[in-house]
Amino acid sequence: MKVIATTRKAQGTGASRRLRRADKLPGILYGGKEPAAPIELEHNPIFYALRKEKFHASILTMELDGTEQLVVLRDFQMHPYKPQVMHIDFQRIDPNENVTMRVPLHFHGEEESPAVKLDKAIISHAVAYVEVTCLPRNLPEFISVDLSKMESGMTFFSQNLVLPEGVTVEADVVIASVIKPVEEEVTVADEAAPAAEAAPAPAA
Template sequence: MATHVINVERREDEGKGASRRLRRDGKVPAIVYGGDLQPVGIQLDHEKLWLASQNEWFYSSILGLSLNGDVQKVLLRDLQRHPYKQQILHLDFQRVSENEILRAAVPLHLLNGEKSPAGKIAGVVIMHELTEVTVACLPKDLPEAIQVDLSDLVVGAVVHLSDLKLPAGVEIPQLKLGKEHDVAVVVAKHARGEEEPAAAPEEAKK
């Protein structure tokens, strides 16, 4: 998979005051940690970062942070937003090693639900129970998304985690915890509620 490269700068000043000054200058403070290296404070251009953050890959792909041409591969682990402004306040990035298994949340792309037998029946609702799933794999095998083809979905059917078709080298750790963790991803059911059961004779006399 391709690595998305983002230019960064070294951040010399630490503390809340320094972070406020950065934000006033259109920069975003961040930290890079993990691996055999010490945590490093960096800063990013807010306008370019905001544009990148509008893409799904920003949250689930391996990112390349380029500091004067030196690229470190990382995953976004935390992003803090302003409560009401369109502003990113801080980010945490974790370094990844090519030879170490990582865990990351990957979005699910649910396709062709409207073309399925269930999707063509009036009054049937296709419930999307999950929008992402945590996978484990080497960095080179991390998918940007997992495709879920619903073309054959029928009324009453349930698509579970174990039904997902995963790329080579990718697994879902949750499935190792037992059958009760094989949760539903998609459910197709009638929208109308079931009729309430009739009252028992002794209840009807009360």
Template sequence: MKVVAFERNLQGTGASRRLRNSGKTPGIIYGAAAEPQLIELDHNALWHALKKEAFHSSILDLEVAGKSQRVLLRDVQYHPFRQLVLHVDFQRVDANKKLHTKVPVHFMNQETNPAVKLGGAIISHVITEVEIECLPADLPEFVELDLAKVEAGQSLHAKDITLPKGVSLVAHIESENPVVAAAAVPAGAAADAAAEGAAEGETPAA
């Protein structure tokens, strides 16, 4: 994805307020052994870009003054109640250094899962993004967790996620292996099933 930004010479609260009043958002680019660079972006274009999942988890081509840099979005500050982006941070990417970043988890085959279709189970998404490490060229926009065979009462963990080649879970996620999705049968559905079972087991009175 390509993003166009402009050099920003003024900094401070007053300068940032004037920028926002003119439809711009202040930001910064840092990292990769280079000096931090102050930038400004068109607020409306940025607002729409932030609604796209890939903008948060993909390497972006950020163009400033005709020069393109490869960056990752690292932080976004929003106004507490207005639809306003206050500030954005981008980190430069080194092609030869592994990234540690979070990517979204896409849950596959939930609708066709037998426990959901036939057993009344509800699958909860405990974690919707997971922290990975990989070289920039291997960075996926998302990773997938297959829910086709999970049964009621079962959970799927981080290690059950299908990871593309060259991608691994960061060390602490690998060791903790947290629950990502869990299938449970609501109490009402379980009680109904138990009642049906009891009714089927009854024998007519003589």
């Protein structure tokens, strides 16, 4: 995915406000051996790109003043109630150095699991992503999580994930767990109560 930006010459709150009125987006590019650089981008392409999962978990190509470099999205701020991006941060990436990124998880197979099919349990997804470390060229777009073997009482940890070559998970965390449904117990007294309430009062 490609991002086109230019160096932002005017800075400050007033300058950023003027950029936003012109449908521009102020941002900053930092990291690597170069100093942080204020940048500006077209607002709408970024606004719609932020709706895509891939934009948040991919190595991006930024064309800054005609020169391309690798970057990743690090942060952004939205307007409290308007559909408007207020500010965005990118970090430079060295293609030969490891990068740590959040990668989304795609769950599948839970309907076929013994926990769901046989025990009528529910598989709860504890997290939606994990942090991985790898070289930029090895960064996966997402990680598939196969829950088809889950049984009652089981917990799926990040160490159980099948990861692409060269990719490691930063911390061992719970990915999913089986939750047994709560069954309501109905006592004989509870069943009899409605009948007793419905019985007519004795004649005087």
